[in-house]
Structures are given as structure tokens and as C-alpha cells.
Amino acid sequence: xxxxxxxxxxxxDDKLILKKIYVDYRxxxxxxxxxxxxxEDDILDAYQDAIITLQEQxxxxxxxxxxxxxxxxxxxxxxxxxxxxxRKRNKTILSAIDTNEITMIxxxxxxxxxTSQQKKxxxxxxxxxxxxxxxxxxFYYRGYTLEEITETLNYENKNVxxxxxxxxxxxxxxxxxSLK
Amino acid sequence: xxxxxxxxxxxxxxxxxxKEAKITLQELENSISRKKNNPKTWLVAASVVLVTxxxxxxxxxxxxxxxxxxxxxxxxPYPNVLEPAVRSSMEELSKKEIYFLEYENKNYDKAIKGFKxxxxxxxxxxxNFYLAMSFLNKGNHNEALKILExxxxxxxxxxxxxxxxxALIYIKQKHFKKATKSLDxxxxxxxKFKGNEALQLKKEIE
Numbered sequence: 001x002x003x004x005x006x007x008x009x010x011x012x013d014d015k016l017i018l019k020k021i022y023v024d025y026r027x028x029x030x031x032x033x034x035x036x037x038x039x040e041d042d043i044l045d046a047y048q049d050a051i052i053t054l055q056e057q058x059x060x061x062x063x064x065x066x067x068x069x070x071x072x073x074x075x076x077x078x079x080x081x082x083x084x085x086x087r088k089r090n091k092t093i094l095s096a097i098d099t100n101e102i103t104m105i106x107x108x109x110x111x112x113x114x115t116s117q118q119k120k121x122x123x124x125x126x127x128x129x130x131x132x133x134x135x136x137x138x139f140y141y142r143g144y145t146l147e148e149i150t151e152t153l154n155y156e157n158k159n160v161x162x163x164x165x166x167x168x169x170x171x172x173x174x175x176x177x178s179l180k
Numbered sequence: 181x182x183x184x185x186x187x188x189x190x191x192x193x194x195x196x197x198x199k200e201a202k203i204t205l206q207e208l209e210n211s212i213s214r215k216k217n218n219p220k221t222w223l224v225a226a227s228v229v230l231v232t233x234x235x236x237x238x239x240x241x242x243x244x245x246x247x248x249x250x251x252x253x254x255x256x257p258y259p260n261v262l263e264p265a266v267r268s269s270m271e272e273l274s275k276k277e278i279y280f281l282e283y284e285n286k287n288y289d290k291a292i293k294g295f296k297x298x299x300x301x302x303x304x305x306x307x308n309f310y311l312a313m314s315f316l317n318k319g320n321h322n323e324a325l326k327i328l329e330x331x332x333x334x335x336x337x338x339x340x341x342x343x344x345x346x347a348l349i350y351i352k353q354k355h356f357k358k359a360t361k362s363l364d365x366x367x368x369x370x371x372k373f374k375g376n377e378a379l380q381l382k383k384e385i386e
Contacts (some may be wrong), residue, residue: 015201020205047208051205052198059197110194114192117188118191118192121204136189141193154261172189173185
């Protein structure tokens with residue numbers, strides 16, 4: 001299985017492939033991370049976040065092809081995340097020269113802080129039925145068109161999906177309103 | 181144009197997906213670390229992790245899986261796409277929506293009882309497909325197969341799904357020729373539903 005096959009499987013939100021990538025490069029990343037950080041927990045955390053970021057970029061269509069290997073790309077993201085972690089800890093990089101072969105790839109560091117409106121959306125979203133969650137996730141997270149959703153979820157036609165989506169959004173807004 | 185509500189919704193979903201993926205990787209990391217801390221059981225644990233974690237990816241490990249393992253690796257219940265219930269109270273739901281809700285909630289006995297009362301000339305093959313799925317999900321493979329084998333494949337919106345689930349049951353019953361035939365039909369149609377998995381599964385049983 002080559003890197004482009006792996007990307008196709010990542011695109012499908014495949015949990016098994018996420019695990020396979022994790023196991024394949026884990027030891028190498030730990031050795032690489034030790035050149036940058038003293039903290040084992042930071043290294044593992046950065047590695048996990050790098051894999052998640054890679055999958056997110058593929059799923060959301062921000063990354064379709066790679067100019068380098070998956071491993072190099074992954075380590076580039078991991079390197080950036082570790083630098084950021086060091087910066088927060090006010091630590092200097094241990095031996096930056098040793099990691100020069102990997103170009104740092106800057107990615108947005110995900111903030112878990114939610115606005116009050118986002119907190120309400122989070123609560124409301126949990127209360128939606130499975131079908132609503134499925135349609136909304138495909139449309140807003142994976143960027144599927146109505147036609148693609150029709151085909152993926154085997155709906156009758158795109159109009160059914162369109163009205164299902166608007167019914168679900170309406171319901172979500174009603175739930176949020178009731179939370180106020 | 182995306183409005184602020186939609187942007188927030190997108191952000192919330194991304195965060196949810198990240199958390200789910202993080203939990204998956206943390207659990208995997210815990211199992212690897214436990215394994216390393218307990219060298220005596222390392223080899224046994226390693227083989228268990230490899231086989232169970234990557235079931236379905238045996239090509240990586242060059243080993244054949246049993247028919248039971250293949251079924252477990254590839255089987256997942258088919259979702260309710262016919263009658264999604266979005267209304268909030270049970271009183272507002274039609275009988276059909278209630279039976280499909282029972283299906284969604286894994287109350288397969290209730291769903292089977294309900295689906296049997298619903299079939300009309302027009303919806304017969306759709307409802308019977310879900311009847312078969314209910315039997316399959318509760319582990320009654322023979323009954324599910326009986327229904328699936330009677331369902332017409334032409335002019336049927338679930339024809340790919342019928343072939344997929346028939347193939348899985350055939351594999352479980354070690355009828356590999358029949359399974360290959362069903363997978364071939366699915367592959368030939370070149371449909372998005374389980375197309376890649378069908379190719380992969382075919383390789384595994386060849």
C-alpha cells in the first residue's frame with residue numbers, strides 16, 4: 001500500500017488506517033521528538049495531534065496530494081507542534097541542527113476554548129438524531145455536495161437531502177433556543 | 181455563503197472529530213505502553229493487537245484470516261436511510277418512522293415485528309431489505325440470507341447493499357464461490373457503496 005492509497009483511506013475517515021499509521025512511525029517519531037523535547041508526554045501528544053491534523057486536512061480537502069512522503073509530512077507537522085509546546089514551556093530546542101532534515105509544517109493549533117454560542121451548538125448537536133448528525137457532518141465537516149450525500153447515504157434524490165438538511169438545522173436552532 | 185452559525189457548527193464538529201480520534205490514538209498508545217511494560221506477555225499481546233487492531237488489513241501482514249474474522253472485520257449494520265425521524269415527540273411519528281426508529285435503536289425484534297406489517301406492493305423490496313438487515317444485525321444470518329436471496333437485484337436501490345451483505349454471509353458460511361460472485365456483481369456496477377472494500381475482500385478470499 002503506497003502513500004496515495006493511505007491518503008484515500010484517510011479520506012474515508014478510516015479508524016484502522018489511523019491506527020496503522022500511528023504504529024508504523026511511532027518509534028521513529030519518538031526518537032525524532034527526543035531531539036526537540038525532554039518531555040515524553042509532549043512527544044506522544046504531538047505525534048497524536050500530528051496524525052489527527054493530517055487526517056483532518058485530508059478529510060476536509062485541504063490536502064489531496066503530497067510532494068513528500070507521508071512520514072516526512074507527518075514529522076514536519078509534529079516538529080511544529082513540539083516547537084510550540086516548547087515555546088509554551090519556555091524551553092529552548094535541544095538540538096535543532098539534528099532535525100534540519102525535516103522541514104517544519106505550520107498548522108493551526110486547535111483551540112478547545114468555545115464561545116458561549118459554540119457551547120450551545122455543541123450541546124444541541126448531541127441531541128440531534130443519528131440521521132441529522134450524519135447529514136450535517138458530511139456537509140459541513142467533510143464538505144460533501146448534496147449529490148455526494150445522496151449517493152453516500154443512498155437517499156432518493158438530492159432534494160430529499162436538501163430538505164433533510166434544512167429540517168435538521170432548524171431543529172438544531174430550536175434546541176439551542178430552548179437552552180437560553 | 182457560509183454564515184456565522186455555520187462556521188461555529190463546523191468548528192464544533194471538527195473539535196468533536198478531533199476528540200474522537202484522540203481517544204482512539206490514546207487507547208492505542210496505552211495498549212502499546214502496557215505491552216512494553218510487561219515484557220513477558222509482549223509477544224502474545226503484540227500478536228493480539230496486530231490481529232485485532234488491523235483486522236481487514238491482513239495484506240500488510242501476509243496472513244489469511246478465518247471466515248469468521250473476515251465477517252467481523254467487514255460487517256457493520258446498515259444505517260436507516262429510508263425513514264429518518266426528525267420530529268421530536270413520539271406522538272408525531274408515523275408507524276413506519278417508529279419501526280425505523282426501533283431499528284436505529286437496535287431493538288431489532290420490535291423492528292422485525294413492525295416491518296412485517298408494513299409491506300405493500302410498492303415498498304416490498306425496501307422494507308424486506310431492512311427486515312433482512314434486522315435479522316442479520318441480531319445474528320440470525322440464515323433468516324437474513326433467505327430474505328436477501330429472494331430480493332430482486334434489478335431496479336432495486338439497495339442492489340449493491342444486497343450483494344455486499346449476501347457476500348458477507350456466504351463468507352461466514354464458507355461458501356466462497358457464491359461470495360465471490362456477489363462481490364463481482366458489486367464491483368462490476370462500480371458503485372461507491374463498498375466498492376473498494378469489495379475488491380479488498382475478494383482478494384482475501386481468493
